[in-house]
Structure formats: C-alpha cells, structure tokens
Amino acid sequence: MPRCYFHTLDGTQGIDRPGHELADDAAARREAVRYAGGLLADDPAIVVGGELSCSIIILAVDTNWKSAEADSG
Amino acid sequence: MRSPRWMGDGPRAIEEGRLGIFVRKLLSHSRLSTADQTAIAALPFSLRTLEPNDYILNEGERTKICPVLLSGFAYRQKISADGGRQIVALKIPGDPLDFQSLYLERADHNLQALTKVQLAIFSLDDLEALIAPRASLARAVLVDILIEASIGREWLLNIGRRNALARLAHLLCELYYRVAQIAGEALDGFELPLTQEQLADLLGLTPVHINRTIKILEDRGAVKRVSRRLTIGDVDTLRRIAEFSDTYLHRNNDPKG
Numbered sequence A: 001m002p003r004c005y006f007h008t009l010d011g012t013q014g015i016d017r018p019g020h021e022l023a024d025d026a027a028a029r030r031e032a033v034r035y036a037g038g039l040l041a042d043d044p045a046i047v048v049g050g051e052l053s054c055s056i057i058i059l060a061v062d063t064n065w066k067s068a069e070a071d072s073g
Numbered sequence B: 001m002r003s004p005r006w007m008g009d010g011p012r013a014i015e016e017g018r019l020g021i022f023v024r025k026l027l028s029h030s031r032l033s034t035a036d037q038t039a040i041a042a043l044p045f046s047l048r049t050l051e052p053n054d055y056i057l058n059e060g061e062r063t064k065i066c067p068v069l070l071s072g073f074a075y076r077q078k079i080s081a082d083g084g085r086q087i088v089a090l091k092i093p094g095d096p097l098d099f100q101s102l103y104l105e106r107a108d109h110n111l112q113a114l115t116k117v118q119l120a121i122f123s124l125d126d127l128e129a130l131i132a133p134r135a136s137l138a139r140a141v142l143v144d145i146l147i148e149a150s151i152g153r154e155w156l157l158n159i160g161r162r163n164a165l166a167r168l169a170h171l172l173c174e175l176y177y178r179v180a181q182i183a184g185e186a187l188d189g190f191e192l193p194l195t196q197e198q199l200a201d202l203l204g205l206t207p208v209h210i211n212r213t214i215k216i217l218e219d220r221g222a223v224k225r226v227s228r229r230l231t232i233g234d235v236d237t238l239r240r241i242a243e244f245s246d247t248y249l250h251r252n253n254d255p256k257g
Helices: A023-044 B012-014 B020-027 B034-041 B122-130 B136-159 B164-185 B196-203 B205-220 B235-242
Strands: A005-011 A055-062 B046-050 B055-057 B065-072 B075-077 B085-091 B110-113 B117-123 B224-226 B228-230
Touching: A005 A023, A005 B205, A023 B164, A023 B205, B012 B020, B020 B034, B020 B065, B020 B136, B034 B136, B034 B205, B065 B122, B075 B196, B085 B136, B085 B196, B117 B122, B122 B136, B136 B164, B164 B196, B164 B205, B164 B235, B196 B205, B205 B224
Parallel strands: none
Antiparallel strands: A005 A055, B046 B117, B055 B110, B065 B117, B075 B085, B075 B110, B224 B228
C-alpha cells in the first residue's frame, strides 16, 4: 500500500512526518476531503472571504519510497 | 529512561491477591464490608491471557462468563454497515468487562483487547449467586454500570460538540485520571496504549487530523511523542485545553462523604 503524506498549508508548518498507509489514490482523496471537513468543522473561520485559506497537499509514495505516478488532490 | 507503560499491579498483586485490583476498583466507588471483599476474593475464576485485538466478546453472543481485566487495556467497539468502526468505551486494569450480561441476554457490541491483557474469568451464575443475598455488592455492580454510562454520555458530548484539540485533550485527561486512581499514585509520563488509528476511531476524526492535533498538544508541552509512543507530559495543560471537569467520573462517590 502506498504511504501518503498529508501536508497542511495554512500559515503553520503542518508537515505530516509519519504519513498514513492507504489503499490507493481514491482512498487518499477521500481521506483528504474528510480531513478538510474536520478542519472546517473545527474552525469555520478558516474560510476567509468565501475561500478556504488552507490547502492540503497529498504526496503519495510507494513502498520503495518513490513518488507515485498519479498524484492526487 | 522511559518509564514502562502502566498495565496493572505488578508486585502489589502478590500482597493483595490476584483479584486485589478488582476489589479496589469496586471500592473506588462503593463501600464494601470486609465480608463482602472476602466473598469476592473467594469466588472461583480462571486466568486467561489474550493478545492485542483478540476478541473477548462478540456482538450477538449469549455469554455465561464475566471477564474482569486484571492487567492491560480493552475496548468496546461497534461497526456500521459500511465498515466504519467506532470505539465506544475504554476499559482499564481492574475494570469488570461485562456486568451487563448479568441482566441482558445478548451482547450488543464487540469487546476486544487493546494491549496484551490478563483476564480473570468468572461464571455469571457464580456472580449472580454472590450478589443476590448481598445488597452492598448488588449496589456496587449497579454503580459500576452507572459510571460507565456516565462516561458514555461525556463521550457523546466530546464527539458531538468539542473541537478536535479539546476532544483529544479531554480523552487524555480522562484516561490519566482513571488510570492514576486505580494505580493509586500520580503517573509520571503515563504512556497511552492507543495508536493514532484507534484514537481516530474513538474520537470520530481522521488519523491525519489526530496526527495534526497531537502535534499541537506536543507544541504546547501537554504530550510527548517518542517514535510512535504517546505519553502525557503535563496534565494541567491538558485540563485547561479540555476545560476538564471530573464530576462525571464520580471519583468521590462515598454516600456518606
């Protein structure tokens, strides 16, 4: 299973060091959307002027720690 | 050196007898006479050791036994139709795991070992025969069930209404106070038995969100993380973040107190 790193860019250094093992790109995308939903529920103020002032970058690597071909989100 | 995870009594079990931790658990919320305590200690039981994630009880099962956790941690969980898992209770050393089956025919949830556990297995018939003529013991069983229900209500509030940071801090506070009470001492660097995935399934957050929230607690000095092990650094900071009140734990439930 690929290991995905969910880095959060919202003005702080939200670097995901351990990462998370997920089945595939679709699972990673679902996880990212659920995570973003959680952040939004936590702090609705992250929506500034109608835009989400926060982005989640997913970096997926395979078991050999090589970047996956298809990067998502 | 890192202090080892608190898993149960250790040498103290030899002084007090193997069931000492169970008797102490009941005494933490109920008055029991020496005769009551002796009667519990005289109950026949068998010992069973299980590995992490082993099932202790399955949903739908009719059981004839009541396990009591002598060492290690366990959890109750339920699974939704689409496979989502929710951890609905955490059990710590000393906790009886299934008083409910004294009164309800079928298990309504799954019960699993979180860490390696040692269980004392009693027969429900023996337990029933023990408490039927002893009002104080019957009361202790009821109080134990009521406190678990109270903790369940607090978890509903926690998951439904607190933000991720307060939610995680609240759980950590609760675990710290529950374990410190049964251990009978302040726990320096209490190590949590839960993985991030298990915390996510307990708190209704994604593992990614748990990881981020732990990092915030770490930055504030509330927890420490060494490789994948999470320990409580400063319980007062956790208390402040969670605005923790321990009323729901009923830690001083002495009726004459």
